[in-house]
Amino acid sequence: MDFRETTDLTLFVRTSGEDIAAWNRQRIVDALIRETNVDAETAEAISREVEHQIASSSMGFLTAPLIREMVNARLIERGLESATRMHARLGFPLWDVDHLMLYQNKENANVPHTPEGTNLIFAEGIKRDYALLKVFSDEVGYAHLAGDIHLHHIGFIDRPYCSCQSLEYIKKFGLNLPDAPAVAAPAEHAEVLLAHMVRFAAALQGHFSGAIGWLDVNVLFAPFLEKLSDGAVEQLSQMLVYEFAQQAVGRGGQTIFTDVHLQWEVPLHLRDVEAVGPGGVPTGKSYGEYGSHARRFLWSLFDVYRKGDASGRPFTFPRPLVHITEEFFRTDGHEAFLKHACEVAAEKGNPAFIFDRDDALNLSECGYVLREAAGKPEETPQPWTMRYAAIQNVSINLPRLAYKAGGDEERLFSLLERRMELVAQAHEQKKYFIERLLSHGGDGPLSMLTMDLDGSSYLSLPRATYLIGVVGLNELVKRQKGAHLHESEEARRFGSDFIKRMKEITDSLSALYGMNFILEQSPAESTPYRFARLDLKYFSPEAGRYVRGDIARGEVYYTNSVLFDIAAPVAPREKVRYEGTLHRFIDGEALSHLWLGPNPSSPERLAEFVTFVFHETTNRQIIFSSDFTTCRACRRTAAGLRDSCSFCASDDVEGITRITGYYSRVSGLNRGKIAELRDKRESVF
Numbered sequence: 001m002d003f004r005e006t007t008d009l010t011l012f013v014r015t016s017g018e019d020i021a022a023w024n025r026q027r028i029v030d031a032l033i034r035e036t037n038v039d040a041e042t043a044e045a046i047s048r049e050v051e052h053q054i055a056s057s058s059m060g061f062l063t064a065p066l067i068r069e070m071v072n073a074r075l076i077e078r079g080l081e082s083a084t085r086m087h088a089r090l091g092f093p094l095w096d097v098d099h100l101m102l103y104q105n106k107e108n109a110n111v112p113h114t115p116e117g118t119n120l121i122f123a124e125g126i127k128r129d130y131a132l133l134k135v136f137s138d139e140v141g142y143a144h145l146a147g148d149i150h151l152h153h154i155g156f157i158d159r160p161y162c163s164c165q166s167l168e169y170i171k172k173f174g175l176n177l178p179d180a181p182a183v184a185a186p187a188e189h190a191e192v193l194l195a196h197m198v199r200f201a202a203a204l205q206g207h208f209s210g211a212i213g214w215l216d217v218n219v220l221f222a223p224f225l226e227k228l229s230d231g232a233v234e235q236l237s238q239m240l241v242y243e244f245a246q247q248a249v250g251r252g253g254q255t256i257f258t259d260v261h262l263q264w265e266v267p268l269h270l271r272d273v274e275a276v277g278p279g280g281v282p283t284g285k286s287y288g289e290y291g292s293h294a295r296r297f298l299w300s301l302f303d304v305y306r307k308g309d310a311s312g313r314p315f316t317f318p319r320p321l322v323h324i325t326e327e328f329f330r331t332d333g334h335e336a337f338l339k340h341a342c343e344v345a346a347e348k349g350n351p352a353f354i355f356d357r358d359d360a361l362n363l364s365e366c367g368y369v370l371r372e373a374a375g376k377p378e379e380t381p382q383p384w385t386m387r388y389a390a391i392q393n394v395s396i397n398l399p400r401l402a403y404k405a406g407g408d409e410e411r412l413f414s415l416l417e418r419r420m421e422l423v424a425q426a427h428e429q430k431k432y433f434i435e436r437l438l439s440h441g442g443d444g445p446l447s448m449l450t451m452d453l454d455g456s457s458y459l460s461l462p463r464a465t466y467l468i469g470v471v472g473l474n475e476l477v478k479r480q481k482g483a484h485l486h487e488s489e490e491a492r493r494f495g496s497d498f499i500k501r502m503k504e505i506t507d508s509l510s511a512l513y514g515m516n517f518i519l520e521q522s523p524a525e526s527t528p529y530r531f532a533r534l535d536l537k538y539f540s541p542e543a544g545r546y547v548r549g550d551i552a553r554g555e556v557y558y559t560n561s562v563l564f565d566i567a568a569p570v571a572p573r574e575k576v577r578y579e580g581t582l583h584r585f586i587d588g589e590a591l592s593h594l595w596l597g598p599n600p601s602s603p604e605r606l607a608e609f610v611t612f613v614f615h616e617t618t619n620r621q622i623i624f625s626s627d628f629t630t631c632r633a634c635r636r637t638a639a640g641l642r643d644s645c646s647f648c649a650s651d652d653v654e655g656i657t658r659i660t661g662y663y664s665r666v667s668g669l670n671r672g673k674i675a676e677l678r679d680k681r682e683s684v685f
């Protein structure tokens, strides 16, 4: 066959290196040999075929991606599937880029629609493709794409999932990050400690894909507050909340997903520990002796939450998590504080109440339940070594298992076992990848996580957890038993048995893989929507009978986790009691949502309810949520979702709701969340 030789071709190619190069067939050969497993002869033949096709066409301008696809077509013709994968190019179609830059993406209500936000989306898109091609097996990747499972934050494949740590680390070592152009000595003043905390949180956000939690925040600040007036403590409280609330300049313009763990009483693991004070120096006193300052700070933080921002809106972040223990009820002033916290809950909905029974400390982000050795101080960890991480979160589509089982219970449990085994493999594959990144040590991408200022690596992989999220127990039970969880005792019993079985499988997989797998309530921003949508696609008409929401409008979802149907007419006590029985099997975050109506709730009633939950249920965490409407015209905020402002009647209003674990704007919600918002039933207290 006669065609023009390389040198005769006057074509130019736009390369990915931002320049234009003259056509050179040898570049195809080089790329095939460098990137794939094809031999030189095949590479040579393919390059000639592509050159011929180009020469015999009338194309005047070529791009490197186009040539790569032409080469891929030749690889496929030859049945060289693995070489095709190795030679893949990751990126976005022009149309997608155009749309993503111009229109809001609702996958994550937490990503703002800004240039930084689209940067994040593009980076995530490429890393997601990379994860599916290079990190996960085909089986795992397929299960994710088909909606059997959901690999959370797959676009952040090169980071662990979430992290929870003690402020004591930066109090003791200052702000000393690898590669940082400047090192800060331990803080001498409370505001400087806060500044270090905020910077460190931002650095952590760059290394973890999910929540960043801080332990014992008000207690660990206390040695810095001794000489501060009440006014100065108020100022510090405002700074803490606003610093984290407005930290919208971080990754992708996202506010850092921050949790602050707070305690009215000085917790057992700190009570007799010598406090670290200004300058990183031990103060000679135990944290137990700083109780009054810790409480002063906590009270004042809740004053800030109660007020809300300058337009009276609730703060989205940092989320205040109040730990309630036996000791709480023995600590002076707890009644007044609980009422104060419940005033905030009633008016703004911020606090989550975490119930630590029997001296356990629940670290909700990473699924740690720290079982403290009461009365054995030598077993209490040094506070600065308290840091915990989860590496990945994978949720399971439970309703789909029930569709596949077709009502056969034995088959359902055997499908469950196989699905959970697949999740374990997904976790192991992510673990190998993170190990590879960490193996580059101080020169690698995760150098910050290998720093060892206290003698051990900041991230300890052997201690880390791997989360298994549960989505749609309610619909699985409905398919299997013909009733929703709230509708029959038999349904509830089956739900409990099912989660108990999941816990047993989780434990045996942990032993088998030598990894800490734990169950958790899926974070479920978009997962219940995605699972419902994919089940309608692949399991219709059956799925149509079980998905919730409005199918005609495409606004569908599954009930998250082990929760009751969001529309269920169940008394709050019954709801938290039953959900709490399942929390016993869930070591990761487990949380009951209670929706408050637009009419003000009584803080006393809420306080009574919190006390009831602690003493009479096994529920691990509750949160009271309200909706708000904020007005752009007069900058005021009213309770409830409204079409117009109740102060100035303007219709330039924005709804705010907490349909996931944090507040978001209604306009940013995905379609599944919109349906949930419509269906949710309010609790009456």
Ligand SMILES: [Zn+2]
Pocket (backbone or CB within 6 Å): 631, 632, 633, 634, 635, 636, 645, 646, 647, 648, 649, 650
């Ligand atoms: Zn208004």
